[in-house]
Amino acid sequence: MARFEHKCPESCHATTFSRRRVNSMIIPIASYVLRFFALSTFLLAASTCMASSPGNSVASPTSIRVVMDNNYPPYVFKGDQGQLKGITVDQWNLWEKRTGIHVELTGTDWSDAQRRMDAGEFDVIDTIFRNEKREKVYDFTKPYAVIPVPxxxxxxxxxxxxxxxxxxxxxxxxxxxxxxxxxxxxxxxxxxxxxxxxxxxxxxxxxxxxxxxxxxxxxxxxxxxxxxxxxxxxxxPLYSGEFRRAVPKGRNDLLAMVEKGFAGITPAEYRAIDKKWMGIPISASPYVRYVGYSALVIAALVAGLLVWLRLLKRAVSRKTRELSGSEERFRSIMSLSPDIISIIGKDGAFEYNSPSAERIHGYAQDEMLGLTPLDLAHPEDRERVDRVFKELLKTPEKIANVQYRYRNKDGSYTWVEWCACNQLSNPHINGIIAISRNIEDRKRVESERLKLEQQLLHAQKLESLGVLAGGIAHDFNNILMTIMGNADLALMRITAESPAVENLRRIENAAAQAADLAKQMLAYSGKGKFVVEHINVNSLLTEMLHMLEVSISKSAVLRLDLARDLPLVEADTTQMRQIIMNLIINASEAIGDTSGVIAVSTGCMDCDPGYLKDTWLDEDITAGPYVYLEIADTGCGMDKETLARIFDPFFTTKFTGRGLGMAAVLGILRGHKGAIKIYTEPGKGTTFKILLPADSRPAEPAGHDSGRNDWHGAGKVLIVDDDETILGIGSEMLEELGFSTTTARDGREAVAIFKETPDIAFVILDLTMPHMNGEECFRELRRIRPDVKVIISSGYNEQEVTRKFAGKGLAGFIQKPYRLSALQEALQGI
CATH class of the missing domain: 3.40.190.10 (Periplasmic binding protein-like II)
Known part of the structure; x- marks a missing residue:
């Protein structure tokens, strides 16, 4: 960097006019004249301010040490030889002559000057401004120069x-x-x-x-x-400082001595010093005539300007009143509008927001300036808002609409409907006019309506499946009854060494699987047969542990974390096993061939309405303590589309799946007044959390299998069914148990036979038949003989049947398809 040496100020201000035209000198000459009068006024005021004030009478010192800034031209700066020069230096030299006291002047960097003054190295500090901080440590003289600081x-x-x-x-x-x-x-x-x-x-x-x-x-x-x-x-100017001299706090004697010395300098002497360093106006004697002419022209122009300004002032006042009225109306509209009215610049930043912004979102006017709608949009909505805003900028006068979530000052979000018009080409606006409306209530209503529609749709699906399940329970189970009954009788009638035993076992297993399928559909409809008892979920998991371990893939690791002192729950053990098995197998398939973990944990928690609101099946359950069963896997997870359909009947992501696993789980939980919560993310696994109402009562001791049942009966039994095969297989089973049988193919025939056969011990009655259904037939049989024992045999679940025949004297129920042992147990009970 080039270095610059200080030169004499006179050389800096000197100007040669020989090459300038006369007309170009008029304004500079007038400027120097004005500066001359201003400088005279200033020096007069300064001389008045320098008048001496009384101080403490003490003996005068022989010398005084003064420190000041060394680079503040023209007041103080260093000359070519490093000596201090300037207005302030000459004033102190004159002070020394007037007082006879030797002055030791030191110039240094300003921060260093203050530090050394505070350290006590000097008596007086010069070229200093007064402020509150410095008043605590210094006493100040009167100002001797006003310094603007821009x-x-x-x-x-x-x-x-x-x-x-x-x-x-x-x-x-x-x-x-x-x-x-x-x-x-x-x-x-x-x-x-x-x-x-x-x-x-x-x-x-x-x-x-x-x-x-x-x-x-x-x-x-x-x-x-x-x-x-x-x-x-x-x-x-940021402010105008006043040059003063300062002494240490409390040195009134020193302060009075300094001011007295400067008061002894005459105004003429001060002016002489100022002229020396600031220069004097260049003599304008050759140009006085031109200055006079210029003054006359300026005076005429000023007079005309004053007249014009007066007329203009009246017009401006009138327009101002009109504008003020218009602005007041505009301001009233803005403040009373429930919507937010905004002006957005072409850079996308807010330039203005109406008061509604603070009412709705909590932001003051100045807090939103510089922010953009994209800055305040919910992260999930930003892409949509950005796309709409870019399209808006492309076309003048274009109007765009978008709904998005707007971040409030407290961090929450409010749904708004944003409507904007591109007015960048309008010179009076030069921006984008936007109106934002709070649609939080509308969104809440829409959400509730959508939820009700989803519940209705789900109920309709459930109803449809219930009808389907009922049909399957009657027709399909009749077929299974024939298969299972014949297989059961065949196994009883052949030796254990027969090669047909294995085939019959396979037939039995296939029929049992088909029966389970029907039961799952009934469970989904919420009408499956429940055998409710108090069970401990931990005990159930422990009993199933071996079966679970062999059911999962070899690459998956099963881990249990069971809570101690877990409350009991009222549930059907078989269906709880079905839920656990379904979820464990799903978790294993989600992990696939890669290594992964299936974590099973239990516990108890208090669930409030807010927590239950985000669960499936939240419509019929209440807040309170719940036992939870959590099954988490590290598998592939699910996207939103899959999660939305996971409980739909017949929906499956597996090639060989029937699509009833999760549907059955939901149906079982519905029947148990439970709920399910799902956490999932693609690539990060899935967690199913089953919630069952906790029961504080102790569990009843489990029953024990009594082993093989050799019970046989005697008497005549009337079997009523519209399926010929059911009549045949039922008769064979009853005869195997020691009974004689007679059959009827519908209710009307059954009533006729019952009237003619008084020795009938009891009746096995189908529920769905032509001409006269089971319920009508039951009433007729009871009318003929009130003490007759009737067992209902149906594909429907026991709860549905017992609800229909509650209080009517029904002797028992057996659900199709049934095996010989189930029939034996039902007959033994009556």
Whole structure:
């Protein structure tokens, strides 16, 4: 960087006019005249302020030590030989002559000057501004110069009119200067401190700083000296400081001595010093005539301007009143509107928001300035908002609409409907006009309506499946009854060594699997047969552990974490096993051939309505304590589409699946007043959390298998069924148990036979038959003989049957398809 040496100020201000035209001198001459009168007024005021004030009467010292800034032209700066020069230096030299007291002047960097003064090395510090902080340690003289302190900024920068506009810029300032506190109070924090004003201007010359603050006198000196005065602009003064001299706090004697010495200097002497360093106007004697002519022209122009200004003032006042009324109406509309009215710049940032923004979202007007709608959109909605906004910018006058979630000041979100019109081409607006309406209530109603529709759709699916299940229970189970009954009788009638035994066992197993399928469909409809008892979920899992381990893939590891002292639940053991097996197998298939973990855990928790609201089957369950069974896997997880359909009947993601596994789980839980919560994410696994109402009562002891039953009966039995095969197989089973049989193919025939055969011991009655159904037939049989024992045999579940025949004297129920042992147990019970 080029170095610049200080030159005599007179050479800096001297100007040669020989090459300029006369007309170009009019304005500079007038400027010097005005400066002359202003300087005279200033010196007169300064001389008045320097009047002496009384102090403590003490003996005068023989010398005084003074420290000051060494780079503040024209008040103080170093000459070619390093000696101090300037207005302040000459004033102290004159003070020394008036008082006879020797003055030791020291010039140094300003921060160093303050430090050394505070350390007690000097008696007086000069070129200092007074502020609250310094008043605590110094006593000050009267001011002797007023110094404006503006902000300077490069001509390529626009929009800086004061310290508030300098936020975000790097601002250069002198270390230890009073202006540092002023900048920080206005929020300017990116400040680079330099030891002197000359260093700051050198940095500006080198392009290292674009914005800086330097007291105006030294700024003009250094800018002109380095030839970059045209490269920078200045703001109005941040403040105007007053040059004073200061002594340590409490040194009133020293303060009075300093002021008395300066009061002894005459105004003429002060003016002489100022003229020496600030220069005097160049003699304008050859041009006085032109100045006079110019003054007359200016006077005429001023007079005409005053008249024009008066007329203009009246017109402006009228228009102002009209504009104020219009603005007041506009302001009222804005403040009363329930919607948010916004103006958005072409950069997408808010430039204005109506008061509703604070009412709805909590943001004050200035808090939203500079933010964009995209900044405040929910992360899941940002892509949609960004796409709409980009399309809006492409076409003038285009209107766009979008609904999205808007972040409130407290971090929550509110649904808004955003309607915007591109008015960037409108010179009166030059922006985008947007109206945002709070649609939170509308969204809540839509959500509730959608939920009700989903519940209705699910209920309709459930009803349809219930009808289907009933049909299967009657027709399909009749077929299974024939298969299972014949297989059962065949096994009883052949030897264990027969090669047909294995085939019969396979027939039995296939029929049992088919029967389970029907039961799963009944379970989904919520009408499956429940044998409710108090069970311990931990015990159930422990009993099933071996079966679960052999059911999962070899790459999956099963881990149990069972809570101690787990409350009991009222549940059907068989169906709980079905739930556990379904979920474990699903978890194993989700893991596939890769290594993974299936974690099974239990526990008890209190569930409030808010927690239960996010579960499946939340419509009929109440808050309270629940036992939970959680099955988590590290498998492939599910996307939203799969999760939405996971409980649909016949929906499956497996090639060989029947699609009833999860549907049956949901049906079983519905019958148990339970619920299920699902956590899943593609690639991160799935967690199923089963919730069952906790029961504080102790579990009843489980029964024990009595082993083989050799019971046989005697008497005549009437079998009523519309299926010929059921009549045949039923008769054979009853005869195997020691009974004689007679059959009827519908209710009407059964009533006729019953009337003619008084020795019938009991009746096995189908529920669904032509001509006269089971319920009508039952009433007729009871009317004929009130003590007749009737057992209902049906594919429907026991709960449905007992509900229909409650209080009517039904002797028993046996569900199709049944085996000989089940028939034996039912007959033995009556």
């Amino acid at each position: 902000l300077f900024f490069h001509k390529d920068i626009s929009g800086i009119s004061g310290p508030d506009d300098a936020r975000g810029f790097m601002v250069a300032a002198k270390a230890g200067g009073n202006v540092l506190d002023v900048l920080r109070k206005h929020g300017v924090t990116n400040i680079v401190e330099y030891p002197s004003y000359e260093k700051i201007i050198e940095a500006a010359y080198d392009g290292k700083v674009k914005v800086f603050t330097v007291d105006r006198p030294p700024a003009l000196y250094h800018l002109n000296k380095m030839g970059i005065q045209d490269q920078f602009r200045e703001t109005a």
